[in-house]
Amino acid sequence: MTADVRAAGEALAAECARYTAMGWMRGTSGNLSVVVDRDPLTLAVTVSGKDKGELTADDVVLVDARGTTEDPVRVPSAEAGLHGRIAAVSGAGAVVHVHALAPVVAAERWPGGVELRDLEMLKGFGRRADDVVTVPVVPNSQDMGVLGDAFEAGFRADVPALLVARHGVYVWGDDLLRARHRLECLEWLLRFKVETGGVR
Numbered sequence: 001m002t003a004d005v006r007a008a009g010e011a012l013a014a015e016c017a018r019y020t021a022m023g024w025m026r027g028t029s030g031n032l033s034v035v036v037d038r039d040p041l042t043l044a045v046t047v048s049g050k051d052k053g054e055l056t057a058d059d060v061v062l063v064d065a066r067g068t069t070e071d072p073v074r075v076p077s078a079e080a081g082l083h084g085r086i087a088a089v090s091g092a093g094a095v096v097h098v099h100a101l102a103p104v105v106a107a108e109r110w111p112g113g114v115e116l117r118d119l120e121m122l123k124g125f126g127r128r129a130d131d132v133v134t135v136p137v138v139p140n141s142q143d144m145g146v147l148g149d150a151f152e153a154g155f156r157a158d159v160p161a162l163l164v165a166r167h168g169v170y171v172w173g174d175d176l177l178r179a180r181h182r183l184e185c186l187e188w189l190l191r192f193k194v195e196t197g198g199v200r
């Protein structure tokens with residue numbers, strides 16, 4: 001493992017520990033990735049099936065745009081193919097996926113997309129407080145190609161998030177820190193929407 005990949009692994013493990021502390025990576029849920037090369041697209045992604053709150057710098061796997069690895073030992077996240085698709089289509093440098101509850105409840109209530117408006121926290125999502133932002137919802141699938149096609153069909157460059165019904169949320173950004181800030185603000189926005197009954 002090169003020093004660069006190890007550094008990516010350290011950063012991914014630290015982010016996972018934060019999300020776990022927030023209760024957004026229960027059990028072995030969730031996965032994170034960073035782009036380490038654009039041509040050909042190569043991502044460092046968290047390993048599959050481990051408690052994401054206990055990862056070390058070694059628990060990272062290099063994958064291509066389809067989520068395939070040549071690593072003979074480590075198994076990449078089962079959702080690595082969707083990370084690759086999101087990074088390819090959006091140009092993001094980091095993709096984060098967690099199983100926070102509010103995004104899943106919101107997707108259940110508004111399966112055609114969750115509309116957010118007139119909230120200061122929209123600024124933390126890269127938008128104006130008076131913008132109307134619709135976060136897309138796609139049905140869950142075990143097939144990352146199906147999920148990737150559904151994501152791409154509804155992709156808008158100004159909405160860096162995807163809700164996967166009965167599953168979780170994906171958010172992306174230039175790097176892990178920007179992706180985290182967007183995710184934290186989006187989770188707040190979705191919790192507000194769900195807890196206020198979505199009146200506005």
Ligand SMILES: CSCCC(=O)C(=O)COP(=O)(O)O
Pocket residue numbers: 027028029030031046047048049050076077078079097
């Ligand atoms: C209870 S976790 C189910 C799988 C999942 O949705 C997830 O986010 C974790 O999968 P991974 O292969 O990345 O461990």
Ligand SMILES: [Zn+2]
Pocket residue numbers: 029030031079097098099167168
């Ligand atoms: Zn998941």
